Amino acid sequence: MSSVPQQPGGWWHDYVCPTHGIELGVREGNEFLCSYGCRLAGDKVEAAWLALEHQALARAARVAARRYALHGEVADRERAVELVLDYAALYDQISAGGWSERSESWMLRGKLFAQALSEAQWAVGFADAIITLGAIPELQESATLSRTLEGLADTLAESRRILIEDRNDQRSNYTAWLDAAARLIALARESLGGEPVAAHFETAIVDHLQLAVRSDGWEWEASTYYHVFVLRAYLLGLRGLDPQQVATEVADTLRRMIDVLVSIAAPDGFLPALHDGPYDRVAMHREVLEICALGAQFFSDTGLTTVQSWVVERLGADHDGLEWMLEGWFVGAPLDRAPVVVGSRAFEDAGYVVLRDSRNRMVGILDAGPHGGAHGHFDKLALYLYGDGVRWQPAPAVPPYGHALRHSYYARTVAHPTVSVDGSDQVEATAEITAWDAATSRVTAVTTTAIEGIRLSRTVQLDDGLLVDVMHVTCDDGEPHTIALGLRPAVDFSVRVVGSSWRSTWGAGAGATGSPAGAHAKTGEQTQQTQPALNGWHWASGESTLDLHAGRGPSDDPSRLQEIADWVTTAPASTFVSVYSFDPDATIDSIETHISDTAVVIEIAAADHDTSRIEVAL
Template sequence: MTTVTRARGGWWHDFVCPTHGTELLEARGDAFVCTYGCELRGEPYASAWLVLEHQAAARLARTAARRFRRHGDPADQAQALAVVREFADYCAEITAEWNRDSESWMLQGKLFKQALTEAIWATQIADAVVVLADEPAARETMGAPVATMLGALLDTIVESRRVLVDDRDDLTSNYVAWLDAAGALITRALAALAAPTPHGDQERWIAQAVEHSAVALGQDGWEWEGSTYYHLFVLRAYLLTFAGADQAALDPALVRRLRRMVDVLVGFAGPDGRLPMLHDGPYDRLGVHLEVLEICVLAGQLWDGTGLDTVEAWARRRIGERHDGLEDLLDGWFSGTPLPAPGDVLDRGSVLFADVGYAVVRSEASSLQAVLDAGPHGGSHGHLDTLALYLYGDGVAWQPAPGVPPYGSALRRGHYARTTAHPTVRADDADQLESSARVERWEVDPATDTTLVQASSDEAIDGVLLERRVESIGGILVDVVRATTTDGSARSFTTAFRPAVPFEVVQHGDGWRTGWSGPAGRRLHGHHVADVASVLVDAPGRGPSDDPTVPLAVGDWTATAPSVTFVSVFAEADESPIASIGLNAGRLVIALADGRTLERELLP
């Protein structure tokens, strides 16, 4: 039975419903359906579906090959060989010319619109070939056709990297990491077939990965764009590049960088292992959970301890019964023994990632975790969300970074990358500018279970200074936001609440109370007061980007003045431990239900 459709793939991001913004589900005959019953036909959906189909076929070949190695069922070997040979036969017809449907900004591919897509697909095919080539009979079955396909793929990878790095002078691009991963695995597969490797051996590609990591990562371990997904994307590419390498022989500087990348995930994850999806990236997608799982499995073979257990457990829960078992077959990825975990393994306290500007605020007394985005815009994958504050709990995303739908959706730039989608400040209902913020105070005191971060930006809104101060005090989270015009003129400022859970607002005295309802009866309580006349509106809005059509209540808190200070106090509990909050002579006074009083300074 034919497994591979003999047609070129397009761009998978086009596989999205233009009406609802959700990724399409599947092909039914010549129709492509969405969750809400839309039936779409023709382009760009057909070629986008082919990307997913070709990638799934490559994953099938990789899984079957590794399952055969583990269990020895000839049917698995036959299935893997059939897929690899069918791709080789089709590629023989098309690899002489570039894909004419590629868009001008893309690196041209041949089997796909993008060479990036081709590289991702090629890593899986090459890994399947390496495993299958263990047996002489299988090597003979693959033979010259497969070697020819791999050689042509390697030519594409080399040319694409030259265009990207030399012609476009873009060595920091995340594409480069994947071109190197594909080059390394294809080279390894050619060697396994005893075929020529005209572009050097695997060491060339590993050396290039070292070069890329030196310029694409900050000292805090983050990939320079500050997008959670692209951080994962690049880390996964690096780990794939080193297939078969001896851990002890890897460049020590590279190993340190990789460890910092892993520590980012450990330090950034929520209490349940959920990774906040800041900036571009799918909010909740099977493919991403599989990628996270692969990173956890491969990193767990590079070191004898990673701290990623909770992250891996979250990914496995989200994948559930949809898992085909591939990642559990990736044993022996490296040729040596795992390196000892460094002694300074990151703990689960509050952490500031100084280069990317993300502050993660935690407390021993509560599962409530706050993430303040006080970093740079993040290039093409950045969002207009300077000084946004995201909130997570154990098993609940209270106010998460919303991610984006597939890029073919107008809602990516039309809503989710805009300021209105994020819990931050906008002026006169306009988007922020592409901007950077700066962290001015960072104080952590484990003895008193307190963390304080203060940050500001005078770039996000023209003529306005934005300041935000977030403090966790024994499980109570205090959030102070101030917007001030530099010329003394009054403007309309709005600070936003963007829950991903049912949300209600009640006016109370001089301020408001908000109730956030999580699963299994979980509750987050908010108490809110401003220093000038203001209105907190409970309005209809969109939730996270995995399903933009789900209506959720959101909050827009607006005041018109030359300067306004918005103060919110949050606590996770069945009943709020906070009786009231108020402002008195420039200080915040929090009256607790147990009779105690907390006083905190506002922004100076």
């Protein structure tokens, strides 16, 4: 009896509850359970489960093989060999039938999976188990395994040809994984006595790296998830190389990609889920840990210690420790290149600006770049706010792609803390960073293409203990329009009117929701923990309303109701001014705001009689 399922996998993104929008959990018989009590069945969801199960078993083979290599336990050896040979038999059988019938028209088809991308990810794990086991008799003598490795190599090569030649999409994140898988399959064949791995496999990875990574280190889509996704493929695919012998431009690009993660991390190590991708998912957390481990073999210091600690805490019992068993992935000493200094930083090419106070208690991220392709969101000039152990106003990410809320809510403007006009979403657009001062952590960015006939300008400045945010909206036709600036908290949130202004409180005391560092709840669960509070003061030019209402929180649990707000006015132009205090030891006596047609002047008096004055030209 085989130790692996005998059916091909579908598209894992279909493994989602249609009612609650969360990834499904365990299987019971022919039913698949949602944490809210839903029980689903059917071919589509079963195929999605199979896709995840095949990936999980490839990982189990890796873990068993590497444990055996470290400790020599016979049970681990037997388990790894069993999985490898059973998958060899399954792939040999399934691939004889040709390309998957489960694929949708837009997919790059696989054989064991609906998508060639999933097949490549699986193949990397499968190959790693074989290479780690080495030239043992059970593997060397298996004609089925030999045919499977040859068949996988052919599948990967043909998938890449279709992607590059027929679809002209060499920059795709698929390419990175097809290249990584092709090289590891070649290494697996070599480990069993086959031909030495040709240099063109490594060259293909390097070519993609140089094509798909922006000058500032971001993967071209500027999505945290796909940045992690592609960076991991590069590090896996370059297995067996000596960092000291890698071309300087390649090492520099890998360094910049790792530095992106260091630069955007929240104070506690949480990685903001910018644009498409999961908000909080076990599989992604494990991918981040693999980057931390492999990066530490490539560079003497990655700067990812805080990120790694947060992920290990967050995984809890789901942490299987694979990344601790990857020693020797690269040969030779790591490169001695220091990581980026953590602080405020502008990514001019991707368009993100990270504002960080000097004591690393708050991070603000302004989205002021290109749309980001198929994984981009309609969120130009959105401002995301993170604290130490709390996500006050985070990028919401998206649920599994098989759920309609990915496009109908989470990719839309309504899900993000930015401006919409007349109730319409923004369109695919680019913003421009027009002023940037790292010394004062101040940025101004503008877009004139996100909403037709509308100019949006946002200035954000982060001082120690205070963040000032000024959004200015101008309608080119001079006519009144309904302008709304979204506030999208992910914590307990309250608003009260104070004269002609408003006061807001974000996540004060117990009851704030989210996924704080140290929480050992299963991914997607709500947690409660005392978190740092954020206090806000808000003013607008002209008459406006700050409307508090129920909305959705981050995409790890779309069905959870969250208090959100829309700051609304009807006018040909409007200025929205917010001041946020995140220093629990500082007391503000007063804030005075003066808004004219040409400038905003904000004067802040603290209890210690220190007064600061901030001016923003409109």
